[in-house]
Amino acid sequence: MPDNGAILEATNVSKAYPLRRGVLFGRGAGSLQAVDDVSFSLSHGEALGVVGESGCGKSTLARVLMGLEKPTGGEVRFQGRNLFDMGPQELREVRKHIQIVLQDPYTSLNPRMTIGETLTEPFEIHPGLCPRPQRRGRVQELLEMVGLSGDFARRYPHQFSGGQRQRIVVARALAVRPEILVCDEPVSSLDVSAQAQILSLLRTLQRELNLSYVFIAHDLSVVRYVSDRIAVMYLGRIVELGTKADICGHPSHPYTQALFSAAPIPDPTLRGVRRRIVLEGDVPSPINRPSGCRFRSRCWKAQEVCAATEPELRAVLDGSLRAACHFAVPEPAGR
Numbered sequence: 001m002p003d004n005g006a007i008l009e010a011t012n013v014s015k016a017y018p019l020r021r022g023v024l025f026g027r028g029a030g031s032l033q034a035v036d037d038v039s040f041s042l043s044h045g046e047a048l049g050v051v052g053e054s055g056c057g058k059s060t061l062a063r064v065l066m067g068l069e070k071p072t073g074g075e076v077r078f079q080g081r082n083l084f085d086m087g088p089q090e091l092r093e094v095r096k097h098i099q100i101v102l103q104d105p106y107t108s109l110n111p112r113m114t115i116g117e118t119l120t121e122p123f124e125i126h127p128g129l130c131p132r133p134q135r136r137g138r139v140q141e142l143l144e145m146v147g148l149s150g151d152f153a154r155r156y157p158h159q160f161s162g163g164q165r166q167r168i169v170v171a172r173a174l175a176v177r178p179e180i181l182v183c184d185e186p187v188s189s190l191d192v193s194a195q196a197q198i199l200s201l202l203r204t205l206q207r208e209l210n211l212s213y214v215f216i217a218h219d220l221s222v223v224r225y226v227s228d229r230i231a232v233m234y235l236g237r238i239v240e241l242g243t244k245a246d247i248c249g250h251p252s253h254p255y256t257q258a259l260f261s262a263a264p265i266p267d268p269t270l271r272g273v274r275r276r277i278v279l280e281g282d283v284p285s286p287i288n289r290p291s292g293c294r295f296r297s298r299c300w301k302a303q304e305v306c307a308a309t310e311p312e313l314r315a316v317l318d319g320s321l322r323a324a325c326h327f328a329v330p331e332p333a334g335r
Contacts, residue, residue, distance in 0.1 A: 006041040007212055013038045013074035015060050032287050034060040036236040047213035049227030057236040058216045062184045066100050067091055099173035103185035105165035109157040116153030122175040142171040163194030180212045220263045224248050232256045235294045242321035250330035252316050252323040254299045301327045
């Protein structure tokens with residue numbers, strides 16, 4: 001279980017990318033708001049799931065949390081220190097504590113380096129972590145930690161399956177003994193059996209190493225398995241935030257309710273019982289979002305106030321769940 005101390009805090013984080021109308025003159029044509037006023041905290045040993053459709057800003061948020069992208073507004077604090085007030089050397093030291101696992105393990109690995117060289121590279125960047133005579137033993141330890149043989153250190157990435165390569169990527173992230181793993185769609189490129197194995201591995205590592213996760217995915221079943229709390233994103237904003245029990249049991253925002261409605265039901269006897277919500281229209285462009293509530297153009301509850309005023313993330317269910325909707329009502333997810 002997570003403790004009460006926040007290890008990572010995002011406060012009013014926004015990230016916009018300027019658009020250019022002409023290549024020759026570089027005239028401005030507005031901006032694309034990928035992340036807009038996102039706030040949350042992550043406790044020691046906690047897993048926060050971030051779920052939403054493609055293009056909602058999940059991966060941009062991951063890069064900002066890593067300090068790889070500078071936000072246009074807001075702060076990201078690690079143990080109380082703002083990442084974007086740090087100098088290059090201090091930020092480099094902090095990055096030991098926040099590592100990322102990306103979606104495609106093959107493109108995450110250098111095909112010209114053996115697995116042993118790949119796992120040794122973090123020690124070259126941070127030489128104080130492991131003395132040179134001990135590195136071979138540490139590489140074997142890392143491989144065994146993720147369920148692989150230490151003899152694999154002499155092989156190359158192309159000699160492994162997708163699931164094995166993702167285990168190697170996880171091992172590389174663990175080499176610097178991080179406190180936080182930002183997992184950006186880490187199983188979406190794998191088959192179902194490999195997904196289950198990697199998710200089980202991540203759960204085991206979290207428990208054994210007291211890791212904190214920001215786990216980004218578009219698959220509700222994956223997020224539900226891994227997470228303690230869940231944040232639902234739509235067009236750059238968090239529209240619902242709460243514990244796994246609240247979000248999965250009684251979602252309040254219409255968008256979250258629609259997501260659960262679209263999720264497949266494993267038990268055939270329960271199919272046809274749950275109310276199906278079919279959203280009309282396409283996701284609006286992040287360049288030209290609707291006024292007021294950004295979900296209103298697809299929402300069956302939309303009224304005049306939704307076009308006039310953008311709803312704030314407010315408490316429902318006695319404060320254990322928060323939803324950005326003028327008409328948020330907890331409803332059974334039918335799971």
